[in-house]
Amino acid sequence: MTARDHFTAPPPRRLGALGIIRNSAGAVLMIEKGHPTHLSKEDVNFLFDCGVIDEHTPFVFGGRIQGTRWMLPDELDEHLTPFTAARTHAALRALSGGHVEVLAGHPL
Numbered sequence: 609m610t611a612r613d614h615f616t617a618p619p620p621r622r623l624g625a626l627g628i629i630r631n632s633a634g635a636v637l638m639i640e641k642g643h644p645t646h647l648s649k650e651d652v653n654f655l656f657d658c659g660v661i662d663e664h665t666p667f668v669f670g671g672r673i674q675g676t677r678w679m680l681p682d683e684l685d686e687h688l689t690p691f692t693a694a695r696t697h698a699a700l701r702a703l704s705g706g707h708v709e710v711l712a713g714h715p716l
Contacts, residue, residue: 620650621650621651621652622650622651622652623652623653623654624651624652624653624654625653625654625655625656626653626654626655626656627655627656627657627658628655628656628657628658628696628699628700628703629658629659629660629661630659630660630661630703631660631661631662631663631678632660632662632663633663633678633680634680634681635663635678635679635680635681636678636679636680636681636684636696636700637661637676637677637678638676638677638678638679638687638688639669639673639675639676640673640674640675640676640677641672641673641674642672642673642674643672653695655695655699657699657703663678681696681697681700684696684697691711694711695711698711
């Protein structure tokens with residue numbers, strides 16, 4: 609299979625792991641990624657609580673990460689795709705004692 613085949617005949621399923629990092633003010637650390645390098649017919653993502661850190665904690669990301677920004681929950685809908693905002697709100701509800709939600713959908 610060549611790299612081009614990956615885009616014309618993607619694998620049937622991709623499993624992913626995402627982490628949610630918050631600061632003491634309740635903001636979520638969002639990252640800006642470069643162009644996606646994978647496609648699949650179905651994505652399954654697991655979201656993990658990575659805890660609360662000080663907003664001034666230094667960190668370095670490599671790879672496709674182009675930038676970071678702290679976002680308060682009321683900023684998410686304005687700056688994120690609808691599916692990503694919904695997934696992040698669901699994670700924050702679960703972290704504050706709500707039910708864990710399984711979201712089905714496709715980011716457009």
